Amino acid sequence: MILVDLLKKASNFKTGGLLLLGLAIVLVIFSGCNKVDDNNGGTGGIIHSQDPKGVKIESRDIVSFEYEFSTNSIFYRGSGVPYRYCEFYMHLEDDLAQVKINLDDYDFTSYEFQVPKEKLLALQDLIEKENISSQSGRYHEVAGIPEQHGARLSVKYASDESIYASDNTGHVMPNISSAHFYDFFRNLAIEAGQEDFASKDDRPITNQEYERIARGNWIVKDGAYTLEFNGNELKISQGNEVLYEGDFTIQLGIFINDEGRLGFGPIDYLYIMRENIVAKSFHHDDIEFSPGEGYYLEMVQGAWSDTEGKYKLLFEADNLKVYEDEELVLDDEIYFEYGSIYLKDGSEKEIGPFRNLNAQIGNVEVYPYVGESEDNRITFYPTKE
Numbered sequence: 001m002i003l004v005d006l007l008k009k010a011s012n013f014k015t016g017g018l019l020l021l022g023l024a025i026v027l028v029i030f031s032g033c034n035k036v037d038d039n040n041g042g043t044g045g046i047i048h049s050q051d052p053k054g055v056k057i058e059s060r061d062i063v064s065f066e067y068e069f070s071t072n073s074i075f076y077r078g079s080g081v082p083y084r085y086c087e088f089y090m091h092l093e094d095d096l097a098q099v100k101i102n103l104d105d106y107d108f109t110s111y112e113f114q115v116p117k118e119k120l121l122a123l124q125d126l127i128e129k130e131n132i133s134s135q136s137g138r139y140h141e142v143a144g145i146p147e148q149h150g151a152r153l154s155v156k157y158a159s160d161e162s163i164y165a166s167d168n169t170g171h172v173m174p175n176i177s178s179a180h181f182y183d184f185f186r187n188l189a190i191e192a193g194q195e196d197f198a199s200k201d202d203r204p205i206t207n208q209e210y211e212r213i214a215r216g217n218w219i220v221k222d223g224a225y226t227l228e229f230n231g232n233e234l235k236i237s238q239g240n241e242v243l244y245e246g247d248f249t250i251q252l253g254i255f256i257n258d259e260g261r262l263g264f265g266p267i268d269y270l271y272i273m274r275e276n277i278v279a280k281s282f283h284h285d286d287i288e289f290s291p292g293e294g295y296y297l298e299m300v301q302g303a304w305s306d307t308e309g310k311y312k313l314l315f316e317a318d319n320l321k322v323y324e325d326e327e328l329v330l331d332d333e334i335y336f337e338y339g340s341i342y343l344k345d346g347s348e349k350e351i352g353p354f355r356n357l358n359a360q361i362g363n364v365e366v367y368p369y370v371g372e373s374e375d376n377r378i379t380f381y382p383t384k385e
Contacts, residue, residue: 054133054134054135054136054137055133055136055137055161055162055163056133057133057157057161057163058159058161059157059158059159059161060121060124060157061120061124061157061158061159062090062092062120062123062124062155062156062157062158063091063092063156063157063158064089064090064091064092064154064155064156065088065089065090065091065120065123065154065155065156066087066088066089066152066153066154066155067087067088067151067152067153067154067181068085068086068087068088068102068148068151068152069085069086069150069151069152069171069172069178070084070085070148070149070150070151070171071083071084071085071086071178072084073175074175074178074179074182075175075176075179075252075253075254075271076179076182076183076198076204076252076253077183077198077204077205077206077252077253078202078204078205078253078272078273078274079201079202079204079273079274081179081182081198082105082198082200082201082202083103083104083105083109083200084104084105084106084148085103085104085105085148086101086102086103086104086182087100087101087102087103087104088100088101088181088182088185089101090119090120090123090185092117092120093114095117096114096115096116096117097114097115097116097117097119097120098112098114099111099112099113099114099115099185099188099189099192100112101185101189101197103197104148105200109197111189111194111197113189113192113193113194114192115188115191115192119188122184123184126180126181126184127155127163129180130173130174130177130180132153132155132163132173132177133163135153135163135165135172135173136162136163136164136165137164137165138165138166138167138172139165139166139167140166140167140168140169140170141166141167141168142168142169145168145169149168149169150166150167150168150169150170150171150172151165151166151167151170151171151172151173151178152165152166152167152172153165153166153172153173176251176252176254176262179252179254180251180252182198183252186198202274205253205272205274205362206381206382207250208381208382208383208384209362209363209381209382210250210253210272210362211250211382212299212300212302212362212382213272213299213361213362214229214234214248214250214272214277215229215295215298215299215301216228216229216291216292216294216295216298216299217229217291217292217293217294217295218276218277218289218290218291218292218295219289219290219292220287220288220289220290221290224238224239225237225238225279225287225289226289226292227277227289232247232248232249233245233246233247233248234246234247234248234255234264236264236265236267236279243264243265243266243267244257244264244265244267246258248264250272253271253272254269254270254271255269255270255271255272264279266281267279267280267281267287268280268281268282274361274362275290275361276288276289276290277289291361296336296338296339296359297318297336299359299361299362300313300315300359300364301315301316301317302314302315302382302383303315303382303383303384304363304364304380304381304382304383305380305381305383306378306379306380306381307379307381310324310325311323311324311353311378311380312326312383313364313380318333318334318335318344319331319332319333319334320332320333320334320341320351322351322352322353322354324352324353329352329353330351330352330353332344332345333345334351336359339358339359339360340356340357340358340359341357341358341359354366354378355369363379363380363381363382364379364380365377365378365379365380366378366379
């Protein structure tokens with residue numbers, strides 16, 4: 001029964017069917033699979049590869065790429081992926097690459113468009129960066145699991161080389177790698193004039209916002225743990241004990257240590273949510289960090305602009321310059337009360353042309369007064385200085 005189910009799966013999966021069929025036959029004939037109580041045709045029977053070795057791919061010329069996966073536990077730019085199942089396809093057709101994206105969250109969304117074939121080389125760069133070929137040969141199939149669970153990956157090259165992996169109960173690559181592929185296809189869609197499908201629930205945090213957010217000191221409520229950011233250096237302390245001290249980078253909201261890995265001392269994962277920074281350690285409760293004293297002054301340093309480009313804010317230490325249509329309309333010293341910004345010599349909240357100015361985590365905003373339209377809200381995002 002397990003082999004029958006496997007053959008059915010093989011016939012349904014677009015480009016991996018023949019390879020999956022061959023794999024199934026080899027596994028069964030040479031006893032390279034385990035069968036655990038197929039429960040008379042019900043759930044429970046298992047076929048899996050015993051020791052996937054991965055492959056070394058010499059070619060860089062992709063002719064087809066297919067990746068579908070459940071988004072369970074995948075973190076992306078401040079939150080989870082707002083779909084429960086994603087399917088990304090990219091195929092070479094003549095001198096173009098045909099892209100198809102299916103997103104399922106009970107309401108089905110689909111995109112189809114073409115991009116220059118050079119984007120396939122960019123996709124190959126990502127495959128190499130994430131070392132995806134090392135996952136090839138991974139196969140795990142539990143009988144009776146419904147469709148749209150787990151993950152399947154198939155990559156075919158002009159050289160007839162291929163990468164294939166499948167698991168109907170889990171992932172076939174690290175979660176952060178799946179997030180990178182999600183980000184890749186999101187950017188493809190935006191560049192091709194499609195809507196930003198990742199903004200379904202919340203606008204994803206940008207790389208430049210992450211650079212501003214990871215500044216200054218962050219603390220937990222009881223003060224037992226602290227994060228201290230200084231440029232690209234991070235120090236994590238528990239009381240007077242330093243748990244980690246070294247360089248860091250941020251990928252899609254997830255911190256990467258100076259060895260290019262996820263861990264920071266006893267912390268297994270460190271990532272930025274919208275209001276706090278969360279540390280995860282196996283078998284321990286999450287630790288949530290909030291901005292410490294003086295954080296907002298450090299966070300705002302540099303240039304900010306509204307989405308229409310009408311206004312520009314430039315923070316330099318405790319000085320603020322405001323430009324309106326390129327004209328300097330304010331040049332004055334400021335101070336902060338929590339996130340609220342005030343002129344040092346003024347008692348009112350008016351800041352140049354604005355009735356109020358407030359620093360949020362990752363942006364600066366002008367709020368409308370009560371009763372005014374939300375159209376009067378202005379949000380500033382960080383720009384390159």
